[in-house]
Structures are given as C-alpha cells and as structure tokens.
Amino acid sequence: MSRPDPDIDRILTEAAGRFGTPAYVYLTDLIEERIAALEAAFGRWFRLSYAMKCNPNPALLSWLKDRVPFIDVSSGGEFMLATGAGWNPARASFTGPAKREAELGRVIRDGLGELVIESLREARLADRIAGEAGRRQDVLIRIAPDRVPKGFGDQMAGRPSPFGIDVEEAPAALAEILSLPNLRVAGMHVYSGTQCLKPAAIVENWGIFIAIFRELCAAHDLRPDRLIFGSGLGIPYHPGDAALDLDEVAAAAAPGLEALKADPRFAGTELVLELGRYLVGPAGYFVTRVISTKDSRGSRIAICDGGMNGHLAASGHFGMVLRRNYVMHRVGEDEGGEEKIDISGPLCTSIDKLGSNVALPRVEAGDLIAIHASGAYGPTSSPVNFISHPTPREVLATGGQLTDATRIEGAGLRD
Ligand SMILES: Cc1ncc(COP(=O)(O)O)c(C=O)c1O
Incomplete structure (x- = not known):
C-alpha cells in the first residue's frame, strides 16, 4: 500500500468523475520532471529518443514532440501516429x-x-x-x-x-x-x-x-x-x-x-x-472503480470495472514470470486501518486479477483504486476488446487541466 498524494488523488477523482472509469491518467508535470532528471544526469553525452511503443497516445505524442528530440517507431502504424501528432x-x-x-x-x-x-x-x-x-x-x-x-x-x-x-x-x-x-x-x-x-x-x-x-x-x-x-x-x-x-x-x-x-x-x-517506460511509466495511473465487494471463504474481494482487459501488465500476464502486485492505493482520505483484499476485474476468468492480499484502507463499492507505474505498456498492450467491456479512458493532466485523450473505442456499453 502506498500513501495517497492528495493533489494526485484530486486529479484522479476528477478524471474518473468527468470521463468515466476505468481510466488511464497521464500527468505531464511528472513526465516533465523525468525529462529534466534524465537531461541532468545524461545530457552531457546523450540526447533522448522516445520509444513510442510504450505509449502511443496521440495527445501525449503531441505534447512530447516539443520536449524530446527524437522518436522511435516500430511499425508503419506508429509512424503514421507520430507524424499525425506533429512529429x-x-x-x-x-x-x-x-x-x-x-x-x-x-x-x-x-x-x-x-x-x-x-x-x-x-x-x-x-x-x-x-x-x-x-x-x-x-x-x-x-x-x-x-x-x-x-x-x-x-x-x-x-x-x-x-x-x-x-x-x-x-x-x-x-x-x-x-x-x-x-x-x-x-x-x-x-x-x-x-x-x-x-x-x-x-x-x-x-x-x-x-x-x-x-x-x-x-x-x-x-x-x-x-x-x-x-x-x-x-x-x-x-x-x-x-x-x-x-x-x-x-x-x-x-x-x-x-x-x-x-x-x-x-x-x-x-x-x-x-x-520508453522510464520517461512515462511512473507518470501514469490506472484508475478502476469498485463495482462490488464480496467476502468469500475468509477473503475479501473488490470486483472492479477494469482489470486485465484494461491493464494486462498489472495482472502479471505481460512478460512477468511470477505475478506480483503493482503498487496501488485506494483513492481518497486514509482514515487509518488497513485490511487485506484481493482486487479483481470484470472478466469471467480467474486470471483477471490486479492484486492479491493488498493492504488497503477498507474498500467499499464505489471506491476508486489507483494502480501506479501505469503510464507505459497500458491500453495498447492489453486485450481491451475481450468480453466487450468499455475500453479504458485516457486522460492527459497538465497542471491540473484535464483533457480527454481517449484513443481506443471498443464495443463496450458505457454508463
Ligand atoms: C527497440 C526497442 N526500443 C525501445 C524499447 C523500449 O523499452 P522501454 O520501454 O523498456 O524503455 C524497446 C522495448 O521493447 C525496444 O524493443
């Protein structure tokens, strides 16, 4: 469990409320800090190239084009996305x-x-x-x-x-x-x-x-x-x-x-x-809303609207040998007191799990769970159309200003 940062929680709550969940929220102020840190450490030798495979969101690409000198594309499609975003x-x-x-x-x-x-x-x-x-x-x-x-x-x-x-x-x-x-x-x-x-x-x-x-x-x-x-x-x-x-x-x-x-x-x-990931990974959060909770044979489970279908990597099925929990927190004030809970998604498969035995403040239906380090290998690395749930929203947050940057529209029925 990680302590929530009230400023970030305000942004995540607003993004979820305005644009819906599940949602990826990319905080450009954090990316800016990471670019500055890389330049301070390595700028005397290296210029940076952004490997867009990790996050090809067009709004993000467009934001990055004035801040990073080069871009690496890995398909004709990525080339079109990059040039379409102004590179x-x-x-x-x-x-x-x-x-x-x-x-x-x-x-x-x-x-x-x-x-x-x-x-x-x-x-x-x-x-x-x-x-x-x-x-x-x-x-x-x-x-x-x-x-x-x-x-x-x-x-x-x-x-x-x-x-x-x-x-x-x-x-x-x-x-x-x-x-x-x-x-x-x-x-x-x-x-x-x-x-x-x-x-x-x-x-x-x-x-x-x-x-x-x-x-x-x-x-x-x-x-x-x-x-x-x-x-x-x-x-x-x-x-x-x-x-x-x-x-x-x-x-x-x-x-x-x-x-x-x-x-x-x-x-x-x-x-x-x-x-790729070093630039944008830690600047992104995946926000999923708890649809219901279940106490099952001694375990408490939060069942959420976005799981493996929206965030394959956090479910442990994107190149991980052993599934380990991502760092995550329950959005909102922490009144103290934690309990162990499993976090699962909306799919009809037991592998749709985002967390096992996570220590969080009491989680109830309606709460938001924020998965950290989610700015890279997110929506485009996930089976977003599996079982036709709504695909994740993507939101760009720049200095507290939120923009809907959703790229992938699936067949899911939205609220
Ligand atoms: C050729 C190439 N460049 C860049 C990357 C980006 O790696 P990372 O996001 O871990 O920085 C990869 C990752 O697979 C790659 O294959």
Whole structure:
C-alpha cells in the first residue's frame, strides 16, 4: 500500500468523475520532471529518443514532440501516429524485426530520418525501395550482442533472438550493406535488454555496446553520425522496488562514455538514449472503480470495472514470470486501518486479477483504486476488446487541466 498524494488523488477523482472509469491518467508535470532528471544526469553525452511503443497516445505524442528530440517507431502504424501528432518524420527512427514492403515504402517516401536495419533481407528490400523512390535512405544497423548482463526484466539478445543482426554476423553483413547504393550507413543501434533496476548491469551493458560500436566502426573505417543506446532503464512497479539512482548510473558510465567521446573517430557522433517506460511509466495511473465487494471463504474481494482487459501488465500476464502486485492505493482520505483484499476485474476468468492480499484502507463499492507505474505498456498492450467491456479512458493532466485523450473505442456499453 502506498500513501495517497492528495493533489494526485484530486486529479484522479476528477478524471474518473468527468470521463468515466476505468481510466488511464497521464500527468505531464511528472513526465516533465523525468525529462529534466534524465537531461541532468545524461545530457552531457546523450540526447533522448522516445520509444513510442510504450505509449502511443496521440495527445501525449503531441505534447512530447516539443520536449524530446527524437522518436522511435516500430511499425508503419506508429509512424503514421507520430507524424499525425506533429512529429517531423526526419526526427524518427524505425525499429522492428518484421518490416513489410508497404511499410518500408511509406516511411522512405515520407522522409523517415533513420531506418534501423535488422536483417540483410530488410537492407536489400529497403535499398530497392529507396532506389525506386529516388532517395538515399539513412540507416542504422541494429546489432544483437552475444551477451546481456543479469538483471534485465526482458532480454532481446545474448541468445537466439529475432532482433537485429547477431554480432558474430555483423562484419560480413555490414560490408554488404555498405555496398548498397541507395542506403547510407549513418550509424548503429543496440537495444538488448529492458526493465533493469541495477545501475551496474545497465553500465556493463552500455560497455558492451561501446565495445561493439568501436570494433565495427574501426573495421569498416566508419565515422558514424549517430549511435543509439537502448537505455534498459527500469522503473519500480512492485512494493519494495527501489527507483534507479540516475546519478549513480551516470557516475559509473562516465569513464566509458568520455573515452568514446574523446576518440577522434566519434568526434562528430551524436549519442542517443532510446527509452520508453522510464520517461512515462511512473507518470501514469490506472484508475478502476469498485463495482462490488464480496467476502468469500475468509477473503475479501473488490470486483472492479477494469482489470486485465484494461491493464494486462498489472495482472502479471505481460512478460512477468511470477505475478506480483503493482503498487496501488485506494483513492481518497486514509482514515487509518488497513485490511487485506484481493482486487479483481470484470472478466469471467480467474486470471483477471490486479492484486492479491493488498493492504488497503477498507474498500467499499464505489471506491476508486489507483494502480501506479501505469503510464507505459497500458491500453495498447492489453486485450481491451475481450468480453466487450468499455475500453479504458485516457486522460492527459497538465497542471491540473484535464483533457480527454481517449484513443481506443471498443464495443463496450458505457454508463
Ligand atoms: C527497440 C526497442 N526500443 C525501445 C524499447 C523500449 O523499452 P522501454 O520501454 O523498456 O524503455 C524497446 C522495448 O521493447 C525496444 O524493443
């Protein structure tokens, strides 16, 4: 159980009252603070790129476009959403292991900044499409390292993986890509692990990237415009998780990054930190209303209007091995006294559970439960149409001003 912040509770209560529940509420003031913290810690080396897969809400994208220099899209659809929200396509990179011809054609013709090449198939296809469009397309080569340190919640390399070109294959692949007439190798990209709360592991991982960048660039005599570092920065989700100390990460990363910057080969290179959840995750709350409570065989259960269908990650079914409760609180004044309660959703399945044995003040029908760390991998990562309940509302809260930013309208019957 986490103590409610009265200012945040006021916003969550107003959002639920005005727009309905379940609802995601994104607090842009908190995102602003996170951008400032990242810039203070890493700004001397890195510029930021927002991986929009974690939250592609158009209102949020539009807000972010004046605050973060770059954006990473992972599909033609995300590219359309980003440009529709006002992002200049030249500021976008495009990652993803299964890019289709139609998507490549669209982004290349529309002026994508950098195509992140994940395979030779993709390089050859992009070269043909760029030639037909009369363009020379900037590309970054995505490398899959052979090692990811322990401590990452999700590993995308270090074992067989669909992402990027395996580092062992990279020298030969790079030689071929460099020979393609309609592609220009502007740099490299590594994103090998995510959700890490251990500073030493993050820094070790960046060290692996640096070694790869140095070796490949030296072997091919490249002076890259840009090197993208997949941040791996994690956020606390569960009771007892400690937030990352960015200064600790920066202090430990400084020698490797300074040495890279001091190398004449990289004098003109821009380093980019690609990240999603760290920027927006802790700035979002999922608010679900208790429809009824049940005392069942010694347990008390709150049955809510939004559960796994609205927030798959909090139900433990989005890449978690063991289900653990997210930090959550009951919205409203805390009169003291807590009891253990299970939090379940509206679906007819026993896996629709947002909390087990959570210590909360007495919960009654009509109360609101707020799940923390919900600004990333929320509505678009959830089976929102399962059983056709109303899809979650999305609300952008900027300095106390609330805007309905709902993107997904399902078949659900609203109140
Ligand atoms: C290529 C790439 N970039 C960025 C991200 C964003 O990761 P996170 O939201 O954990 O920062 C991911 C996550 O899967 C990814 O695959």
